[in-house]
Amino acid sequence: MADARILVVDDDDFFRLIIAERLGGLGYDVGQAGSLAQARALVAEAPPDVALLDVRLPDGDGTELLAELVRDTDAACVMITAHGTVESAVAALKLGAADYLEKPFSLERLEATLASALERTALRREVRALRERFGRAGGMVGASAPMQEVFALIERVAPADSTTVLITGETGTGKGMIARLLHQLSPRAAGPFVNVTCSALSETLMESELFGHEKGAFTDAHTQKRGLVELADRGTLFLDEIGELTPRLQGKLLGFIEDKVFRRLGGTRDLRVDARVLAATNRELAVEVEAGRFRADLFYRLQVVPIRIPPLRERPADIPALTKTFIEEFNREFGKRIRGITPEALARLAQHRWPGNVRELRNVIERSVLLAEDHVLTLEMLPPELRDAGRRPTAVLDLGPEGVDLQALERSLLLEALRRTGGNRTAAGALLGLSRHQIRNRLRKFALES
Numbered sequence: 001m002a003d004a005r006i007l008v009v010d011d012d013d014f015f016r017l018i019i020a021e022r023l024g025g026l027g028y029d030v031g032q033a034g035s036l037a038q039a040r041a042l043v044a045e046a047p048p049d050v051a052l053l054d055v056r057l058p059d060g061d062g063t064e065l066l067a068e069l070v071r072d073t074d075a076a077c078v079m080i081t082a083h084g085t086v087e088s089a090v091a092a093l094k095l096g097a098a099d100y101l102e103k104p105f106s107l108e109r110l111e112a113t114l115a116s117a118l119e120r121t122a123l124r125r126e127v128r129a130l131r132e133r134f135g136r137a138g139g140m141v142g143a144s145a146p147m148q149e150v151f152a153l154i155e156r157v158a159p160a161d162s163t164t165v166l167i168t169g170e171t172g173t174g175k176g177m178i179a180r181l182l183h184q185l186s187p188r189a190a191g192p193f194v195n196v197t198c199s200a201l202s203e204t205l206m207e208s209e210l211f212g213h214e215k216g217a218f219t220d221a222h223t224q225k226r227g228l229v230e231l232a233d234r235g236t237l238f239l240d241e242i243g244e245l246t247p248r249l250q251g252k253l254l255g256f257i258e259d260k261v262f263r264r265l266g267g268t269r270d271l272r273v274d275a276r277v278l279a280a281t282n283r284e285l286a287v288e289v290e291a292g293r294f295r296a297d298l299f300y301r302l303q304v305v306p307i308r309i310p311p312l313r314e315r316p317a318d319i320p321a322l323t324k325t326f327i328e329e330f331n332r333e334f335g336k337r338i339r340g341i342t343p344e345a346l347a348r349l350a351q352h353r354w355p356g357n358v359r360e361l362r363n364v365i366e367r368s369v370l371l372a373e374d375h376v377l378t379l380e381m382l383p384p385e386l387r388d389a390g391r392r393p394t395a396v397l398d399l400g401p402e403g404v405d406l407q408a409l410e411r412s413l414l415l416e417a418l419r420r421t422g423g424n425r426t427a428a429g430a431l432l433g434l435s436r437h438q439i440r441n442r443l444r445k446f447a448l449e450s
């Protein structure tokens with residue numbers, strides 16, 4: 001790593017100087033600190049790539065700083081321990097230290113340790129960049145636990161180049177986006193992404209769309225035509241609403257997935273195409289199989305890796321970030337300058353059941369941004385069906401034979417309300433019929449805040 005930043009934290013001035021001089025001579029950018037306080041100030045200025053940390057410092061323990069660096073930065077930490085304190089070194093490794101050096105050590109040993117620590121930092125950065133690319137890939141928002149699970153699955157499946165994936169989820173949950181993401185993160189990213197919406201309109205037309213036709217294959221087939229399957233060669237074929245395919249086409253598709261060959265409508269030649277198949281549906285395909293409307297063999301073939309996208313009401317923690325994203329999007333589109341949303345309005349969004357999922361939320365924000373005259377979205381700007389719903393049920397449970405732990409219940413409802421509103425206390429209060437002040441008191445009561 002060219003001009004890597006090294007931070008040396010040790011209260012022994014002489015030791016520090018020697019190390020700094022040697023590392024400076026090697027072209028590193030070296031910072032020095034004799035105490036925790038000094039070190040923290042330097043870290044705040046610019047986080048190091050590697051930190052050499054003495055365990056015993058005048059104002060505290062080097063492992064404190066170790067924990068902070070592990071938590072907040074990509075820095076690799078090397079602990080410096082006095083002879084015979086290997087135990088504290090082992091403890092430091094458990095806390096996330098990259099390595100340790102036992103005094104006295106040679107400068108050669110220092111350089112070797114440093115080189116491998118720098119490698120580790122570079123690797124950590126790479127992994128994080130990759131993870132960030134996921135979080136934002138294609139503009140997808142999804143910090144909630146259920147969406148993180150979906151992303152983790154995608155991370156594992158995307159590189160498996162020829163695995164078929166079935167994406168399920170209610171309308172508007174983002175199935176189309178996930179399919180695109182899978183393509184972008186696959187080795188086929190440079191190839192075509194072909195999106196086909198299956199429909200039961202006319203079997204012949206659908207077949208010719210998908211597989212193409214030879215001249216004269218049917219009345220209107222005046223010329224030869226290549227199908228979408230062919231256009232997806234070396235890329236991804238995304239079959240949206242796969243539940244709509246007729247049984248015969250389901251059969252033909254299965255043949256294609258298994259053997260990678262097919263024939264154009266009216267054709268006699270086998271054509272070979274290398275395409276990864278992704279499919280999506282908002283129907284319960286298992287039920288369709290049960291009812292005899294969907295071929296079981298195709299279902300199992302598609303189901304190799306199922307990805308279920310949870311409905312928005314199961315991940316309200318995503319609502320604040322989605323709202324922010326959409327406000328920014330429509331600000332750009334309509335040349336507006338909306339800065340945000342009031343806590344009351346956000347609370348209302350967190351309460352809604354969202355049958356149309358993310359698409360419905362996006363539409364609500366689009367409309368509100370368009371109509372907004374102020375610089376902030378308020379309850380009044382939400383569509384009537386949202387504005388007028390805000391009644392809270394007052395009796396959600398009965399006491400039951402064993403009674404309830406009211407404190408535990410209160411605590412968990414409080415946390416859930418905060419989670420749903422992205423930690424906005426006023427909005428969380430609106431969900432619970434409490435003021436911001438009362439929320440704060442309860443946070444203290446449950447020792448969630450001092």
Ligand SMILES: Nc1ncnc2c1ncn2[C@@H]1O[C@H](COP(=O)(O)OP(=O)(O)OP(=O)(O)O)[C@@H](O)[C@H]1O
Pocket residue numbers: 139140141142169170171172173174175176177178282322325358359362
């Ligand atoms: N996690 C997300 N982050 C940002 N935008 C999203 C997210 N999920 C969905 N959207 C947006 O919501 C809308 C609906 O998404 P998409 O069309 O992918 O859903 P779908 O599940 O394919 O819906 P349908 O079943 O109706 O085809 C799109 O405008 C999409 O950009």
Ligand SMILES: [Mg+2]
Pocket residue numbers: 175176240
């Ligand atoms: Mg879709």
